[in-house]
Amino acid sequence: MKSADLLADAFGRVREAVHEAVEGLDPDDLAVRLDSGANSIAWLVWHLTRVQDDHVSDAAETDQTWTTDGWYERFGLPFSPAATGYGHRGRDVAEVRASADLLLGYHDAVHERTVDYVRELRNADLDRIVDEAWTPPVTLGVRLVSVIEDDMQHVGQAAYLRGAIRRR
Numbered sequence: 001m002k003s004a005d006l007l008a009d010a011f012g013r014v015r016e017a018v019h020e021a022v023e024g025l026d027p028d029d030l031a032v033r034l035d036s037g038a039n040s041i042a043w044l045v046w047h048l049t050r051v052q053d054d055h056v057s058d059a060a061e062t063d064q065t066w067t068t069d070g071w072y073e074r075f076g077l078p079f080s081p082a083a084t085g086y087g088h089r090g091r092d093v094a095e096v097r098a099s100a101d102l103l104l105g106y107h108d109a110v111h112e113r114t115v116d117y118v119r120e121l122r123n124a125d126l127d128r129i130v131d132e133a134w135t136p137p138v139t140l141g142v143r144l145v146s147v148i149e150d151d152m153q154h155v156g157q158a159a160y161l162r163g164a165i166r167r168r
Helices: 003-022 041-060 071-075 090-095 100-119 123-127 140-166
Strands: 129-131
Touching (some): 129 140
16 A cells, blocks of 8 residues: 555545534534533534645645635634634634534535545655754654544544534
C-alpha cells in the first residue's frame, strides 16, 4: 500500500464517522450542549471540517472550500471567513447551528478535495516542510496525520454526544 492510499483511507474513515455522528439528527439535536461550556455536535463537525479545509488547503497551496464554494455564506455564521473554531468560547459554540445536510455537505466537499489531493502525493512529498513555526519544523506527512488525529478526536466527541442525546 502506498502512503497516499493509507492517507486517503484514514480520511475516508473520518468521513464515515462524521456521517454516523450526524445523520438523522435535527438542528436542535445537533446544537445540544451538555453545559454552557461544552461543545455541540454541530460545532464539533463544523470545527473539524474547518481545520481539515484550512490545513489541507494550506499544504496544497489552494483556496479553501469554505470560501471558494460558498459554504461561508451558506452557514451564515457571525465569524470571519478565516475562523476555524480555535479559541472559541461557549457563546461562539452556541452560534453554530446547522442542519445535518449543511454540515455533511460541507464535510463531503472538503473530504473530496482532501482525497483528491492526498491520492496524488508521493512518499517523498511527505517530507516537505509546511510549517516552520515549530521546532522541529512540521512536514506535510506530520501535518496530515495531525489533521486526521484531531478529526478523529472531535468526531469521537460528537459520537459520544449523539449517544447521550439519543438516551434522553
